[in-house]
Amino acid sequence: MKQRLSLPNIIGMGFMAFAMFLGAGNLIFPPMVGQLAGEDMWYAAAGFLITGVGLPLLGIISISRVGGGFNEISQEMPRGLIVALGTCIYLIIGPFYAVPRTALVSYEIGLSPFLPEHSALSQLIFSLIFFSISWYLSIRPGKLLESVGKLITPALIVLLVILGLSPIISPLGIPGSAMGTYTEAPFIKGFLEGYMTMDALAALMFGVVIITNLKSHGIKDKASLFHYSITTGIIAAIGLTLVYLSLFYLGATSRDVAPAPGNGGQILTIYAETLFGTTGIALLAAVVTLACLTTAIGCITAASEYFDEMFEQISYRNIVTVISIICVFFANMGLNEIIDLFIPVLLILYPISIALIFLGLIRDWLPNPVLTYRTTLTITFFLSIIDVLRIKDYAGLLPFLQPFSLIPGYENHMLWLLPSVAVLSITIMLGFIIRPASNCQLP
Structure with a gap:
């Protein structure tokens, strides 16, 4: 008999996956693409969505088809190569690169604007608090549906709705002509920008987190796991698509208020401040911090589960602790140095x-x-x-x-x-x- 998941839990699972994928980078890329593409933003958006949403969704489906994680999807390869490749992926998307970056971006956008001056001590304290919360919510991998899917993500979605609807209700400009490489091939350029979000890589990690949470809620047989994994992925994909489209439009209408931004983060900051003043800065800080926190929790959980399977003599809780400590260390290094090392x-x-x-x-x-x-x-x-x-x-x-x-x-x-x-x-x-x-x- 087919096992069933309640509707609130199905929605919660989708929200959980959506939040894990939606990191700071996902909020920053679309506004810049939208501004540069201008009137051609929908062509660029179509290309972006194929690689920025379509590939991660296919990743979740692929992982659910094999019924496991990275080791299962790569089992035709030599065992030593599976271990080496899996270790590299989980370390890069985990404690060495992606997760420390979430804390650093949260600090720079979420806290730094409210401080009189930046200091290494304030950054260290912030990263310790950030990863203490991540650690606490990651040590119970089967409970992420309750903590992330039903608690943190609804708050994130409310804030995203306010931020996403604001350029539609009260636009600060109109889209101009496409600029740069977007004048010739906006679809291809958007496709490549979505490709560089690295979410397809994350899908190989988050697939096992989704399966773990489904199993902890009584879904055991392969057919039901496959069905609910796909449902979860579709809900996450719809959420990502709506966020991306609103941010594309925000970027396309931002040229008057942000004529020469260095990145999409600056566009978001200027747009939010122009519309809402100091409240807008606080709104953006909350969105970015929650988005980064949920991504960090998902990545730490996935990496810990992978290494827990590899090193059975070490407890899952201890692995989460070690990974969190490593994240604190890298989060207090220079971002440019980390990028140059791992790109x-x-x-x-x-x-x-x-x-x-x-x-x-x-x-x-x-x-x-x-x-x-x-x-x-x-x-x-x-x-x-x-x-x-x-x-x-x-x-x-x-x-x-x-x-x-x-x-x-x-x-x-x-x-x-x-x-x-x-x-x-x-x-x-x-x-x-x-x-x-x-x-x-x-x-």
Whole structure:
């Protein structure tokens, strides 16, 4: 008999997933895209939504299809490589990069405007409080539905509705002509901006958090887990879409009040202050802080569950504690230094994660999953490295990199895409010829 989840819990699960995906970066990207795209913002928005919402939704569906987490979706790979790749993903999206950034952005937008001056001590105190709250709400992974989905997220949504409706009810300008690269291909540019949100990478982490919470509420069988995971993902996707569309329009109508912003965060700050004064700054501070907090909780929980499965002799609670302490350390370092250190790693991990998502979706129809997985991921990994080498601009590498510039996507960090699709197609056809042994054991 099919197991059922109550309607309030279904909505709460969707709100929980929505809040975990909606971090500070997701609030900052769309206003800048909207301002630069101007009258073409809807074309840019369409491209952004495909990669910024569509890919994360496919990630949740893919994880739910395999019924587990990263280890399950990558099981056709060699065991050592699964562990190495999974560890890198969970460390980067967890304590080394993404989570510390949530505290730093919360401090800069949520608290710093109200302080007479910035100080290292105030930043340290803020990060300690921020990660103490994250730690407390993360040590009970099966209770995130109650703490995040039903408590924090409704407050976040109320604040987002106020912020999102304000440019529609009281616009501060009208969209102008598209600027820069948006004049020629707004859809493609928006597509690439959504790609760089890194939410597809996060989907591989949050999928297991969703499944854990469903199991803790009595949903055990595979069919029900799959059904409610998809429902959760759709609710989150709808919420993200509505937030993004309102922020695109906010950015498109902001040129008069924010004519030369450095980033989308400045657009949001100026717009909120112009409309609501000091109250607007407080509103934006609350939105950003809650968005960052829920993302931090989701990432810490997902990373802790992954390492808890790997290191059974260490308790989940202790892993959460260690990760939280590491987050405090990195949150008090310079943001630029952290970005410079880890962006090359992200450029390698993100294409691999996208490839894993699509492979997970079609795994049941692959004639030789091991052949397709290993070959496709190998070419994706190799070309992702080429992408990283290209941005380093080493003169000695130019003769080696020049032939790759002929492949579409070279200039946009998407060099891997077409070759990976080609290899995927070829290995599927070869799979009908090279059948795997039924009792084959993966190394």
